[in-house]
Amino acid sequence: AQTVTQSQPEMSVQEAETVTLSCTYDTSESDYYLFWYKQPPSRQMILVIRQEAYKQQNATENRFSVNFQKAAKSFSLKISDSQLGDAAMYFCAYRGSNYKLTFGKGTLLTVNP
């Protein structure tokens, strides 16, 4: 079974600085997708960014980018120019051949003004 591990329960960053959230996963599959979701206090899970395993180029969405290391099974999220609105719980998720989304336990990000 696939597992997703987020080793940082909490992280903090100063406004306008850069922060990186870590995620590792375990799988024997070659075709899969990886996702980062953001869950603010309102509880709604919002898709931040996604990465296809077959693509070598790292995905980027505005201030959000990933560092996808397939051999190392690592999928970190970098947030540049952090804003107060980025404060939330961030979940890394994996989707493989069984089509299920498997989530990590999350990283709580605090942004300090």
Place this chain on the structure above:
Amino acid sequence: EAGVAQSPRYKIIEKRQSVAFWCNPISGHATLYWYQQILGQGPKLLIQFQNNGVVDDSQLPKDRFSAERLKGVDSTLKIQPAKLEDSAVYLCASSLGGLSVADTQYFGPGTRLTVL
């Protein structure tokens, strides 16, 4: 485009009572998911529908939980009778296709259930 709608947002019940949650997916989305998110954890899939058929309910506690998706659109999730350990946020999500690794899920705001 309207997002996934859920109601109620909050529910408090006594143990052994029954409760039902409602979800309206994004228009045109064939696949609907119910997740349970216990405090401090990531969401766990309870059941997945493709149109009005069940694709996966392997983690649904069928002795007390039930779900249906009438006419392939709205869905209800019911707990009967509730236990203390059912206290959690129940998230509904929908996606366009479903049986594709690339299919992206979009989530509703969730229902926070407290069982006393």
